[in-house]
Amino acid sequence: MDESLCQLAERLDAGQLSRREFLRRSAVITGSTAAGLHVLHRMADGQTRPKMRVWLFKSFVTDCNDILARQVETWAKERKVDVEFDWATFGDREQKFVAAIEAGNPPDVAEMNYQGPMRYRAALRDVTKLAKDLAGARGGLLPYADRVVQVNGQYFGIAHQAFGGGLHIRKDVVSEKGLKMPKVYDPDVLDVAKKCQDPSKDLWGFGQTLNRCDDGNGFMQNILWDYGGSAWDKDGKPALATTFMKQNLEALKFCVDTIQKHKVQPPGVMGWTDVSNNEAYMAGKLVCTNNGASLYYAMVKKKHPLADKTAVILTPGGPAGSFTFVGAYNWGIFQKSKYHELAEDMIRWVEDEKHFEEFMKVSVGQAGPVYKSRADNPYWKTDPNFEGMKENILRSVWPGYPGPITPAAIEVQAQYVLCDMAGRVVTAGLSPEAALKEAHARVEEIHKFRSRG
Amino acid sequence: MSIARPLPAKTTLDVRPSARAWRLARVLGADWRLGFLFVLPIVTLVLALVAYPFGYAVYLSMTRKFVGMPPVFVGFENYVRLAHDGFFQRAVGNSAIFTFGSVAVKLVLGMAMALVLTSPIRFRSVFTGILLVPWVAPTVVTALNFLWIYDGSLGVLNYLLVKVFRVMPQGVGWLSEPGTAMASVVFVNIWRGFPFFGISFLAGMKAIPADLYEAAAVDGASVLQRFHHVTLPGLRNILIIVVLLSTIWTFNDFAIVYILTKGGPGGATMVLPVFTYEMAFGAQRLGDAIAVALYMLPPLALVIILLARYMRRGSAR
Numbered sequence: 093m094d095e096s097l098c099q100l101a102e103r104l105d106a107g108q109l110s111r112r113e114f115l116r117r118s119a120v121i122t123g124s125t126a127a128g129l130h131v132l133h134r135m136a137d138g139q140t141r142p143k144m145r146v147w148l149f150k151s152f153v154t155d156c157n158d159i160l161a162r163q164v165e166t167w168a169k170e171r172k173v174d175v176e177f178d179w180a181t182f183g184d185r186e187q188k189f190v191a192a193i194e195a196g197n198p199p200d201v202a203e204m205n206y207q208g209p210m211r212y213r214a215a216l217r218d219v220t221k222l223a224k225d226l227a228g229a230r231g232g233l234l235p236y237a238d239r240v241v242q243v244n245g246q247y248f249g250i251a252h253q254a255f256g257g258g259l260h261i262r263k264d265v266v267s268e269k270g271l272k273m274p275k276v277y278d279p280d281v282l283d284v285a286k287k288c289q290d291p292s293k294d295l296w297g298f299g300q301t302l303n304r305c306d307d308g309n310g311f312m313q314n315i316l317w318d319y320g321g322s323a324w325d326k327d328g329k330p331a332l333a334t335t336f337m338k339q340n341l342e343a344l345k346f347c348v349d350t351i352q353k354h355k356v357q358p359p360g361v362m363g364w365t366d367v368s369n370n371e372a373y374m375a376g377k378l379v380c381t382n383n384g385a386s387l388y389y390a391m392v393k394k395k396h397p398l399a400d401k402t403a404v405i406l407t408p409g410g411p412a413g414s415f416t417f418v419g420a421y422n423w424g425i426f427q428k429s430k431y432h433e434l435a436e437d438m439i440r441w442v443e444d445e446k447h448f449e450e451f452m453k454v455s456v457g458q459a460g461p462v463y464k465s466r467a468d469n470p471y472w473k474t475d476p477n478f479e480g481m482k483e484n485i486l487r488s489v490w491p492g493y494p495g496p497i498t499p500a501a502i503e504v505q506a507q508y509v510l511c512d513m514a515g516r517v518v519t520a521g522l523s524p525e526a527a528l529k530e531a532h533a534r535v536e537e538i539h540k541f542r543s544r545g
Numbered sequence: 546m547s548i549a550r551p552l553p554a555k556t557t558l559d560v561r562p563s564a565r566a567w568r569l570a571r572v573l574g575a576d577w578r579l580g581f582l583f584v585l586p587i588v589t590l591v592l593a594l595v596a597y598p599f600g601y602a603v604y605l606s607m608t609r610k611f612v613g614m615p616p617v618f619v620g621f622e623n624y625v626r627l628a629h630d631g632f633f634q635r636a637v638g639n640s641a642i643f644t645f646g647s648v649a650v651k652l653v654l655g656m657a658m659a660l661v662l663t664s665p666i667r668f669r670s671v672f673t674g675i676l677l678v679p680w681v682a683p684t685v686v687t688a689l690n691f692l693w694i695y696d697g698s699l700g701v702l703n704y705l706l707v708k709v710f711r712v713m714p715q716g717v718g719w720l721s722e723p724g725t726a727m728a729s730v731v732f733v734n735i736w737r738g739f740p741f742f743g744i745s746f747l748a749g750m751k752a753i754p755a756d757l758y759e760a761a762a763v764d765g766a767s768v769l770q771r772f773h774h775v776t777l778p779g780l781r782n783i784l785i786i787v788v789l790l791s792t793i794w795t796f797n798d799f800a801i802v803y804i805l806t807k808g809g810p811g812g813a814t815m816v817l818p819v820f821t822y823e824m825a826f827g828a829q830r831l832g833d834a835i836a837v838a839l840y841m842l843p844p845l846a847l848v849i850i851l852l853a854r855y856m857r858r859g860s861a862r
Contacts, residue, residue, distance in 0.1 A: 186826050186827070186829070187826045189612070190612050190825070190826055190829060193612050193613045194612065194613070194831070211612060211829060212612060212613055213613075214611070214612070214613035214614045215612070215613035291715065294698070296698075302810075303721070303807075303809045303810050304807050304808065304809040304810070305807070358697055358698050358716075359697040359698070359703070359715060359716040359717060359718045359721075360695075360696065360697015360698065360700075360703075360716065360717070360718030360719065360720065360721045360722075361697065361718065361721065362718060362721030362722070362809070362810040362811075363695070363697065363718055363719070363720030363721030363726070363806065363809070363810060364697075364721070365807075368696070368698075371698075371699060372698045372699065375698065375699055377698050377699075503828055503829070506827045506828055506829070507823070507827055507828050508809075508827070511809070511810075511811075512632075512809075512811050512812055513811075514811070515809055515810035515811020515812065515813070516811040516812070517811075518721075518810065518811065519721065519722065519723040519726065519810045519811045519813045520723060520811055520812075520813065521723065530631065533631075534632070537626075537630075538828075541609075541830070544609070
């Protein structure tokens with residue numbers, strides 16, 4: 093550019109060019125050079141700064157959300173990557189995935205829940221190598237997490253965290269009555285609930301919805317296992333009203349009886365959503381309730397007076413033992429991503445033990461271990477309430493247990509079949525036997541439908 | 546050297562239209578080319594935005610379609626399976642109860658609202674404004690407010706009934722008990738929808754000539770007789786249109802039911818729009834979900850045809 097302008101200046105000096113023509117030509121040269129440089133700069137930028145779309149999950153533990161976003165941003169800055177964040181919540185997570193995948197526009201990398209690897213595997217990259225690398229360096233995956241992120245030996249998710257939780261119980265009320273912490277639902281929880289509740293003061297013994305929500309789903313599934321039953325047998329075949337009919341019937345009767353016979357649950361419990369028990373517990377209206385660690389986190393964070401009066405203990409069990417399912421949240425990389433190597437790098441970064449520890453320490457027990465070595469972290473001994481949360485995770489099984497995790501088992505959860513089974517008894521007046529058979533027919537239909545692939 | 550050859554006879558300047566063009570002009574009119582040009586943009590838009598998505602939806606409803614996987618054609622299998630599905634059958638029944646129960650009450654309340662607002666009362670404009678609030682408020686806000694009002698433990702309704710007025714010893718699970726769940730959901734739809742009836746009837750009543758009422762009064766007609774023989778016939782067309790429109794909107798109402806109950810407990814409030822949504826995003830059976838949506842088409846189409854017929858008749862007059 094300099095040379096061209098110099099030549100023009102010389103021609104102007106020599107009188108070969110009018111001043112007007114000099115100005116016109118020099119403006120053209122300067123303008124086109126600037127435009128060219130801008131384009132080159134953009135092209136160079138485009139080459140060195142890829143833009144990645146990252147979907148994170150927004151949990152109720154807001155400190156964790158902030159830390160995770162900050163970690164991804166730090167990684168992006170270091171790797172010179174532009175990151176476009178989006179958040180999925182409990183309410184819109186699956187809708188967003190379905191819409192994005194069907195529109196052919198999924199993110200590059202996303203934090204999925206336990207359903208993701210099984211449900212979206214057609215759109216996900218096989219990340220077996222990375223999954224095995226990370227797990228190998230961390231003592232291996234815990235069994236429940238391993239089941240969730242792999243399908244037939246191929247890994248479609250990188251395990252990240254498990255939401256710990258347990259029975260949140262008012263230790264002040266329980267000790268005032270001279271009672272012990274419950275270990276099984278019947279008779280322990282019933283006993284505590286009956287002796288501690290005072291409906292005239294709107295204090296209820298037990299707050300556990302059976303309604304169509306994650307809380308209802310989790311409880312219904314756990315209670316079938318606790319009574320030795322399940323919706324599935326060892327081979328992954330429907331067992332609700334066949335193999336385990338007796339056990340499932342006992343479990344269903346217990347659930348319904350907490351509302352209808354024992355009357356230890358507050359009015360309206362069948363209409364609750366996932367947040368209702370949190371609100372009721374924090375309002376001092378419940379003696380105990382099952383919940384994820386987000387309830388304890390909310391109390392600690394807000395310095396709620398009930399935080400010190402609350403014990404989080406192992407989820408109670410039944411005649412066959414005490415079972416829980418704690419879903420492992422995991423990272424999925426989508427096949428359509430142009431930046432799968434960067435996505436893998438980002439996952440390695442956030443799963444780095446130093447970074448994960450930073451994340452875990454603000455979670456107040458929510459960021460539970462998915463790898464064996466993480467279960468040994470001293471963090472889990474810093475609060476007596478964390479012990480129960482961690483133990484619940486360690487003994488977690490998976491949807492479909494005692495059989496394999498299958499698309500049908502996931503769909504039974506997603507369609508709230510077990511919640512509807514309880515709901516039909518409580519609200520439609522069906523007998524437990526009839527409700528069980530009705531639910532079994534739905535499980536059969538789902539199994540048949542999904543088996544066809 | 547080239548030899549100039551005479552042009553063939555056919556290429557002489559013949560301005561007569563060909564027989565085909567002549568036939569087309571006779572059938573479609575002289576300006577058919579220009580006519581097609583004018584119609585083309587809207588036809589393209591309708592094909593792209595209505596016909597193609599609808600056709601594709603019909604096709605998808607006949608497939609087994611999972612997320613991220615290509616559809617597999619299964620014919621009418623989804624429709625047949627749904628017809629035998631107890632949950633779907635209950636959703637059809639619930640939709641009917643929800644729609645007709647809600648529209649019937651909205652009709653009565655709307656009429657009462659219009660009658661009150663046409664009578665000579667003070668602060669009529671203020672009342673009109675207040676009564677329009679439920680209709681103006683966003684549905685999501687309305688539903689979330691009622692979710693709180695109905696809450697069994699922390700809701701204001703139980704608080705008033707138990708603590709303030711002491712009419713009940715214990716709160717009611719408004720959204721969770723068999724006798725109250727559907728009624729509570731219907732009530733919210735009524736609360737939100739009746740001002741539309743009221744304001745439409747009010748406009749219709751104002752268009753009825755006062756002479757008719759005076760003549761009826763001179764003839765000795767009572768208030769009820771004037772309502773029956775003057776007001777109702779004067780409102781006939783508006784009434785039909787409002788009822789039909791509200792039927793379509795109520796039948797399609799998703800937000801209120803989804804926010805309040807998600808169709809629970811145990812499917813007691815499951816209506817077809819929520820069932821469609823649950824099938825699509827919960828079960829992730831896209832073919833079945835569209836089949837459910839298309840099951841809603843015939844009754845809605847019938848209502849729409851009736852509505853269009855009445856509206857056309859009205860404009861012809």
